[in-house]
Amino acid sequence: xxxxxxxxxxxxxxxxxxxxxxxxxxxxxxxxxxxxxxxxxxxxxxxxxxxxxxxxxxxxxxxxxxxxxxxxxxxxxxxxxxxxxxxxxxxxxxxxxxxxxxxxxxxxxxxxxxxxxxxxxxxxxxxxxxxxxxxxxxxxxxxxxxxxxxxxxxxxxxxxxxxxxxxxxxxxxxxxxxxxxxxxxxxxxxxxxxxxxxxxxxxxxxxxxxxxxxxxxxxxxxxxxxxxxxxxxxxxxxxxxxxxxxxxxxxxxxxxxxxxxxxxxxxxxxxxxxxxxxxxxxxxxxxxxxxxxxxxxxxxxxxxxxxxxxxxxxxxxxxxxxxxxxxxxxxxxxxxxxxxxxxxxxxxxxxxxxxxxxxxxxxxxxxxxxxxxxxxxxxxxxxxxxxxxxxxxxxxxxxxxxxxxxxxxxxxxxxxxxxxxxxxxxxxxxxxxxxxxxxxxxxxxxxxxxxxxxxxxxxxxxxxxxxxxxxxxxxxxxxxxxxxxxxxxxxxxxxxxxxxxxxxxxxxxxxxxxxxxxxxxxxxxxxxxxxxxxxxxxxxxxxxxxxxxxxxxxxxxxxxxxxxxxxxxxxxxxxxxxxxxxxxxxxxxxxxxxxxxxxxxxxxxxxxxxxxxxxxxxxxxxxxxxxxxxxxxxxxxxxxxxxxxxxxxxxxxxxxxxxxxxxxxxxxxxxxxxxxxxxxxxxxxxxxxxxxxxxxxxxxxxxxxxxxxxxxxxxxxxxxxxxxxxxxxxxxxxxxxxxxxxxxxxxxxxxxxxxxxxxxxxxxxxxxxxxxxxxxxxxxxxxxx
Amino acid sequence: xxxxxxxxxxxxxxxxxxxxxxxxxxxxxxxxxxxxxxxxxxxxxxxxxxxxxxxxxxxxxxxxxxxxxxxxxxxxxxxxxxxxxxxxxxxxxxxxxxxxxxxxxxxxxxxxxxxxxxxxxxxxxxxxxxxxxxxxxxxxxxxxxxxxxxx
Ligand code: FES
Ligand code: FES
Numbered sequence: 001x002x003x004x005x006x007x008x009x010x011x012x013x014x015x016x017x018x019x020x021x022x023x024x025x026x027x028x029x030x031x032x033x034x035x036x037x038x039x040x041x042x043x044x045x046x047x048x049x050x051x052x053x054x055x056x057x058x059x060x061x062x063x064x065x066x067x068x069x070x071x072x073x074x075x076x077x078x079x080x081x082x083x084x085x086x087x088x089x090x091x092x093x094x095x096x097x098x099x100x101x102x103x104x105x106x107x108x109x110x111x112x113x114x115x116x117x118x119x120x121x122x123x124x125x126x127x128x129x130x131x132x133x134x135x136x137x138x139x140x141x142x143x144x145x146x147x148x149x150x151x152x153x154x155x156x157x158x159x160x161x162x163x164x165x166x167x168x169x170x171x172x173x174x175x176x177x178x179x180x181x182x183x184x185x186x187x188x189x190x191x192x193x194x195x196x197x198x199x200x201x202x203x204x205x206x207x208x209x210x211x212x213x214x215x216x217x218x219x220x221x222x223x224x225x226x227x228x229x230x231x232x233x234x235x236x237x238x239x240x241x242x243x244x245x246x247x248x249x250x251x252x253x254x255x256x257x258x259x260x261x262x263x264x265x266x267x268x269x270x271x272x273x274x275x276x277x278x279x280x281x282x283x284x285x286x287x288x289x290x291x292x293x294x295x296x297x298x299x300x301x302x303x304x305x306x307x308x309x310x311x312x313x314x315x316x317x318x319x320x321x322x323x324x325x326x327x328x329x330x331x332x333x334x335x336x337x338x339x340x341x342x343x344x345x346x347x348x349x350x351x352x353x354x355x356x357x358x359x360x361x362x363x364x365x366x367x368x369x370x371x372x373x374x375x376x377x378x379x380x381x382x383x384x385x386x387x388x389x390x391x392x393x394x395x396x397x398x399x400x401x402x403x404x405x406x407x408x409x410x411x412x413x414x415x416x417x418x419x420x421x422x423x424x425x426x427x428x429x430x431x432x433x434x435x436x437x438x439x440x441x442x443x444x445x446x447x448x449x450x451x452x453x454x455x456x457x458x459x460x461x462x463x464x465x466x467x468x469x470x471x472x473x474x475x476x477x478x479x480x481x482x483x484x485x486x487x488x489x490x491x492x493x494x495x496x497x498x499x500x501x502x503x504x505x506x507x508x509x510x511x512x513x514x515x516x517x518x519x520x521x522x523x524x525x526x527x528x529x530x531x532x533x534x535x536x537x538x539x540x541x542x543x544x545x546x547x548x549x550x551x552x553x554x555x556x557x558x559x560x561x562x563x564x565x566x567x568x569x570x571x572x573x574x575x576x577x578x579x580x581x582x583x584x585x586x587x588x589x590x591x592x593x594x595x596x597x598x599x600x601x602x603x604x605x606x607x608x609x610x611x612x613x614x615x616x617x618x619x620x621x622x623x624x625x626x627x628x629x630x631x632x633x634x635x636x637x638x639x640x641x642x643x644x645x646x647x648x649x650x651x652x653x654x655x656x657x658x659x660x661x662x663x664x665x666x667x668x669x670x671x672x673x674x675x676x677x678x679x680x681x682x683x684x685x686x687x688x689x690x691x692x693x694x695x696x697x698x699x700x701x702x703x704x705x706x707x708x709x710x711x712x713x714x715x716x717x718x719x720x721x722x723x724x725x726x727x728x729x730x731x732x733x734x735x736x737x738x739x740x741x742x743x744x745x746x747x748x749x750x751x752x753x754x755x756x757x758x759x760x761x762x763x764x765x766x767x768x769x770x771x772x773x774x775x776x777x778x779x780x781x782x783x784x785x
Numbered sequence: 786x787x788x789x790x791x792x793x794x795x796x797x798x799x800x801x802x803x804x805x806x807x808x809x810x811x812x813x814x815x816x817x818x819x820x821x822x823x824x825x826x827x828x829x830x831x832x833x834x835x836x837x838x839x840x841x842x843x844x845x846x847x848x849x850x851x852x853x854x855x856x857x858x859x860x861x862x863x864x865x866x867x868x869x870x871x872x873x874x875x876x877x878x879x880x881x882x883x884x885x886x887x888x889x890x891x892x893x894x895x896x897x898x899x900x901x902x903x904x905x906x907x908x909x910x911x912x913x914x915x916x917x918x919x920x921x922x923x924x925x926x927x928x929x930x931x932x933x934x935x936x
Binding site for chain 1: 820924
């Protein structure tokens with residue numbers, strides 16, 4: 001079996017080892033584990049009635065016929081909901097997303113927007129009742145083209161009462177959800193003085209997450225009358241807080257439970273289904289269940305923000321990059337969830353890559369359209385920004401006639417350096433200054449070149465008449481949590497038998513975070529993996545955590561676990577020292593046992609656990625600690641992506657023959673799980689580069705609404721994906737770790753665009769690079785030549 | 786109406802409507818190991834074996850299963866555990882939602898194909914989508930699993 005070499009491996013015994021995922025076998029055997037596996041049998045079935053129009057006002061809803069149907073429990077409309085503007089975005093408090101949405105509203109703003117709620121004894125009846133609702137709409141003219149949204153006479157959010165939580169540039173009357181601008185140095189002056197300039201534009205499309213488990217939730221009132229919601233979510237605490245606001249309930253009356261989640265990628269970092277089951281349970285007193293169909297997931301959850309990224313670069317003839325100007329227009333769809341932050345990340349997690357420029361500027365708007373709302377999605381703006389930036393850098397290499405690899409190496413960030421951008425740009429707020437303590441990009445590039453067989457003299461070659469192979473590359477960075485905003489906590493309690501209960505708020509959405517957090521605890525406590533029983537994400541029973549997003553879990557929640565384990569270790573030693581009447585310095589804890597330095601006393605952890613709970617009289621006590629962590633910085637993981645494509649000049653079809661991703665994620669807590677995060681991310685990025693695309697009719701009806709019309713990569717679609725992790729150690733991270741969840745997705749669109757450029761001489765500007773676009777570009781270039 | 790289906794070796798009589806899909810009938814009968822991911826026969830998470838051959842239970846009317854043998858992952862638990870071991874060792878299990886349908890298809894493939902090539906494996910499993918893993922690790926696991934039997 002192939003394994004990446006691990007510099008720090010000898011110093012760890014549990015961490016940096018490929019432990020099996022703690023829930024792996026159980027999930028494969030199909031043990032009831034996901035939300036919809038656990039629904040109480042007497043639950044009402046909830047169906048949402050969705051708008052058939054891209055923009056409309058509901059004039060009336062007649063539920064008479066629907067309510068006559070036997071088995072129908074209730075029909076709820078906007079008139080039954082508190083008129084409280086909310087955001088569905090699961091983010092910190094206050095949210096950087098505008099509160100521009102109501103659980104149900106008089107207006108519907110895209111095809112698929114929720115118009116009414118129906119609940120019935122069984123699913124078929126609920127569906128029937130939904131079809132019997134008579135809704136009269138006043139159909140309004142929609143805005144579908146995001147380049148014409150700003151200052152359009154059509155206003156998507158004319159309603160009063162909606163607001164931003166702090167200044168984000170929210171101007172709904174201009175269809176602007178958020179706006180931002182920053183500049184370091186004088187970009188115009190620097191560009192004007194640069195002998196070599198490039199000016200590029202890239203359009204990145206809306207992409208669907210397609211987590212295999214569709215969104216699902218159920219709710220019930222517990223014995224104390226509290227509202228419990230079991231849901232497939234990435235952020236239980238944000239969900240509770242947002243629901244409390246939406247339903248005007250005190251947070252103490254709500255409990256959120258996250259069972260196993262069948263994939264997230266950002267799709268479940270929002271409240272999409274929870275408000276509706278909650279409404280039904282509150283109205284009827286009955287348990288209520290919802291499970292979206294795949295079509296509903298496409299039509300009514302979120303997509304990636306579509307963006308237009310304009311880049312201007314200025315450089316000296318020797319390849320010294322002098323200025324970067326990045327201007328972005330982002331489409332947030334009907335509501336502004338994650339509008340500001342994804343847009344800012346397009347700059348904040350890409351521009352520091354080239355930290356030696358004299359001037360850098362970033363700015364633009366995020367606009368509303370009558371399309372499915374955009375939200376959080378792995379890569380979170382960085383993939384969009386990077387596609388623009390890394391395409392422009394490659395263009396500059398062509399213009400200078402230098403190696404694209406060497407151009408990057410000359411200008412990119414290195415260990416021990418910083419970037420002004422870190423300090424200026426945060427996620428919705430100011431950033432945090434940060435020195436880069438671990439950056440092995442040089443090594444990632446060196447190894448990546450080796451694995452792909454990079455040769456600057458031979459970036460394209462013919463394999464058959466009309467068929468060429470070509471190479472392309474791109475580099476990327478991400479973050480590890482949001483500094484000073486994200487917080488995670490962990491509680492550890494010694495149990496009789498000498499094992500530990502580890503309770504974390506961190507939300508395992510399939511990434512394996514339960515496993516790696518248990519590994520960190522086991523490492524620090526000097527016990528085996530089996531001695532750690534992990535339980536995660538239940539607002540009643542585990543400590544707080546912001547949730548699984550922003551590549552935060554390993555770094556933020558992992559640090560909390562490490563702190564808790566270290567505290568537990570100290571507490572164990574202190575307690576034993578007290579029992580023995582010696583000083584803690586005289587107690588050694590090793591191999592699951594305590595002894596005095598002089599060897600006169602010895603006690604196993606197992607025996608101690610019984611003593612402290614059963615035998616120690618008035619000194620009996622539960623040995624328990626809770627610790628929290630919030631990062632002062634967000635150390636970026638890095639990746640160098642190299643691709644070999646095959647391009648058929650007759651058909652325009654592009655295939656990935658081989659994709660190499662070499663990453664610096666710090667110490668991989670679990671090398672297998674870290675590697676698979678990156679392999680999966682690469683494939684999701686390849687899908688975005690080549691064919692995944694959210695498509696609409698000219699009336700705003702979604703054309704890509706199932707897995708036939710929206711294809712994701714199958715196992716036959718890509719040649720090979722090769723991932724390696726380089727030796728790296730992040731001093732600020734738990735056991736040297738950074739994040740691994742998002743970095744994988746960032747490079748494919750840019751690397752593939754660059755390979756197509758090398759293959760054809762043409763720069764494609766509109767993702768995805770489908771055969772028709774590739775062919776048209778080739779033809780246009782031939783025509784021009 | 787009532788259908789009688791042998792599920793994992795046990796005869797079960799189930800109340801259904803004529804238009805019900807097998808996936809819903811199975812899940813309603815407590816076989817929640819059969820997952821539901823797309824409703825259009827494209828993702829493979831609802832895979833079960835009908836008389837030993839993989840089918841998509843979301844696109845198969847429950848009434849057509851009358852008198853047949855249906856096997857879910859629970860019906861081949863022993864073999865699934867063996868395969869799970871290989872998969873877990875590669876870290877090839879992420880959210881796990883695709884896992885029961887995927888593993889069942891792998892087990893059916895192993896019974897059906899002798900010494901399949903990489904291409905044959907990918908083709909056989911093409912209908913089993915996974916959004917998490919990027920497939921590479923799954924294939925490392927499959928190769929090890931198939932080879933283990935030859936060793
Ligand atoms: S649910 Fe049956 S193939 Fe997707
Ligand atoms: S492991 Fe999540 S879909 Fe396969």
